[in-house]
Structures are given as structure tokens and as C-alpha cells.
Amino acid sequence: MAQQQLGRIQWGDLTFGPGSQYAVTALEGLDDLPDIRAEDVARPGQHGDYSGPDYTGPRVIQLGLGLRGETPDDLRALTIALRNHTQPQRQPSALQFLDQDILVWAKVRKRSLPYDAEHLWSIGDAALELYCADPYLYGLTEQSTSTTAYSPSAGRTYPLTHDRTYGPAGESGRVLAVNNGASDAYPVLRVDGPVADPSIEQVTTGQTLIIDATLNDGEYLLIDTRTRAVLFQGSSPRRSWVRAGSTWPLLVPGANEIAYRGSALPSGSGVPSLLTVTWRDTSL
Template identity: 75%
Template sequence: MAQQALGTVQWGDLTFGPGTPYAVTALEGLDDLPEIRAEDVDRPGQHGDYTGPDWTGARVITMRLGLHTDSPDQLRDLSLALRAATQPQAQPAPLQFLQQGTLVWAKVRKRSIPYDAEYLWSIGDAALEFYCADPYLYGLEEQSASTTTYSPSVGRTYPMVHPRSYGTAGQSGRLTAANKGASPAFPVLRIDGPVASPAIEQVTTGGILTLDATLQAGEYLTIDTRSRAVLLMGTSPRRSWVRAGSAWPVLCPGVNELAYRGNALPGAPGQSSLLTVTWRDTSL
């Protein structure tokens, strides 16, 4: 359960917070709303604006640390470990607030580890700035639900070809996904064949994602609804399979229902395709 005290923070192999030599003395930007990119325009000849949708920019989190140890040499070791863990990055990495139940994807953009000869005996301080191009706050737990394609009869048991956990199976052709955050969540969809022309409907809000695709048994397709990447076997781009006019499903705050439909392949009697939906609770 989330608590008011910040608790433990995990960055790579380093842990900050209670019980560690890195005390978190201040934190800004985690619960703040990132800067808004407004789409407002002036009302010609009138007071006020025409207002459009508000979008947020990147999230910036600043963290101040107090370093505590028993000797100057150990203090130097803490500084070197912190320096090694905060190198420039090619890709964002998870910054996890464990007791808060929150994760952000971040890069270190600034690091300050000052030297003060008057005080550097067994205590010191440091400051870090984390840049989050993706401003969303995610739940630590990755959730998953799955269902076979719709059938007018009772759903079948899908043969597990690969060692993979699919979560709790839903009613044949239907599943529910609960987003406990305050913002829409962008799920990752996985479709396992055999199936032709698979379609995923966001029943709660409307809109259908339809694919002009045929997957054989043992083939699968992954769909990232945030980046809108469509990958066959997790690597080969197949964005062109998305039928024009399709809607990319998102999970609104609360309980969402999704429906999965597809056509059986000739020569594959008794086999059902499987849809797996994976997401995290999402907020801004």
C-alpha cells in the first residue's frame, strides 16, 4: 500500500532511503504535474482564448541525497558508486519508488557531488536530476489478462507451446482489465495463432482494432498501443496489417472490457487463438 513517507528508491543496483547510506533528504517532481503544452489560440476581436486539449511535457525529478558512513575513505567509495550508477544513458531505465508503488522511466541528466573539506569526514551530500521523456507514473506491478477468440460454445483450452504465464483466462472472447490509475493506460497486446483477421474491441468506450493478418499455430504478434508498433514474432514490423479506420484500444481509469474475435484457419480444428493484454496502472 502506498504511504506518505517516501520509503525506498531503487535505481539500477543502488538503493536510496531508510537503511541505506544514501538518505533521501528532498524530492521534487514526482507528484508534481509536468509542464503543460496548451493548444490555445487567441479569440480575434474578443476577450479570452479558444482552448484546445492540454498535453504535458516531460517529467523532471530532482533528488537530494545525504551520504552517511564511518570514514572519509568509505565516503569516497559511496561517491564513486553513485558516480558509476549515474552515467549518460542511451535508453531510459526504471526509477522505482518501492513503498509508493510507483515507477517512472528515467535518464540521469544532472549529477552534483560537491566536495567540502570542512565537512567531508563521514557525511556528504549529492543531487541528481532525472529526465522522464514519458511523464506517466506507472504501478510497479505489471498486470495481465487473457482470453481465447469468441466462440458461441464454451471456450477451449489453448495448448501452451511456450513456457509463458498468461494470467487469468477470461470468458471466451471477453476479458476485463482494471486500471487503478487516474490516466488512460496503453496496453501491450499479444495475439497467438492460429487465427485470421483478428479484431480487438474496446467494449467500454467503443472502437475496434482490426488486423488484415493470418497467424499460423506457433506464430504470435505483439502490439504496443503507445508506440503503435506491430511486430511479428516480436521483431518483424507489420504496421501495414492494421486496417484503415481502426482504433487503438486504451484502458481508461476503472474497469475495462475488451472483446477478441477472429476467424479459424482451415485444417486447425479445435484450436483457438489467444489474446493476452498486459498493462500497468497509469497516472500523471
């Protein structure tokens, strides 16, 4: 259940908030809307603009902490631990708001650990600025659902469409993916062979991604719809396999029906091809 109380925050091995020696004294930027990057164009010879789509810039989170040691030495240990966990980063790390069911991918960009010799005893303060190039707020739970491919090898006859995949599937070959956030989610799609020319249709919105390739038993393709990376065996780029005119399926807020179709291999092992859809609830 959603709660207004901030609760615990996880950063690497450190936990801030209730039950820890790092009290959360301030938080800005989590529920705020990041700066808008508008694509408006001036109306030539007229007042006003032609309004284009609005996109957000990065999210910046300001976090204030109160360090609560039992002795001056304990306070120093807390300070060193926080310093060691807030080093410059090559890649973003997960900042998890455990009781808010929120995850962001962040880098520490500023850190303040002031020393007050006049009043310092066992209590201190700290301030962190965390930069989120990806401004989305994600659910903590990574959700996943799978289905086997809808293929003529199932023993029924289906109309062959212009894209060489098989026509409307029945109950098999379809899954429901529910995005409980307020923004479109970018799923990661994994296609396991054996299958020829696999097709993934976002039935709810009409987006269809078609792969012009054959995957044998034991081979798979990993597709990241956000970065549009297409990786054979999870590492070798195969973007050229995406058929021209394909559209990348997103998960709109609410329920999304996904259809998976493909052709069975003539000398197949009888093992069904599998589509796995993985996503997180997503909001801004």
C-alpha cells in the first residue's frame, strides 16, 4: 500500500532512514517533474508556437542525511563509510526507496560532509546530489511473463499474412503485461529458438517488431526496446535483423496484450520457441 512516509532508502550496502544511523532529513527531486525539454516551433508571421511533444531532462535528487553515532569515533566511521560509498561512478547504480516501491538509476555528483569542530560530538550532517540521466521512476519488482510461439506445428491451420508470420493466434501465443505506472514502460524481450522469422505484436497499440532471422534450439535473441539493442546470445549485435518498417513495442499504462508468432523449423527438435517479456512499472 502506498504511504506518504518516506521510509528506508538503499544505496549500495548502505541503508538510510528508520532503523539506521543515517536519518533522512531532506529529500528533493523524487516526486518533482524534471525540467521539460520542449519541441515547440515558432509560428512564422503569427503569434505563438506550434506545440510539439514534451520530453523531460534528467532527474536530480537532493538528499539530506543526519549521521547519528554513539561516540565521536563511531561518527567518524559513519562518515568514512558514506564517503567510500559515494565515489565517482562509471555507470549508474540503483537508488531504492524501499517503502515507496521506487527505484531510480543514479550517480553521485556532489557530496558534502562538513566538519563542525565547535559542536561536533556524535552527530553530523551530510548532503548528496544524485544525477539520474534516466529520469524514470521504476517499480522495485522486475516483472516477467512468457509464452510459446504460435506456430503451424501445433496441428491447426492459420492464414499466412504478408509478413510471412501466421495470422491471429488463439489463447496460446499471447500474454498480458500490466504496467501499473503512469508512463510507457520499455520492456526487454527475449526470444528463444527454435523459430524462424519471429514476430512480436503489441496488440493493444498495434506496434509490431519482426526479426528476419532463424534461431536454432539453444540460441536466443535479447531485445532492449529502450536502447533498441538487438543482441544474439545476449552479446553479439544483430540490429540488421530487424525488418524495415517494424515498430518497437512499448507497454502503455494498464493492461497490454502481446502476441508472439513464428514459423517452426522443418527439422525442429519439437521444443517450442519462447518469448519472455520483462519490465518494471514506470512513471515520471
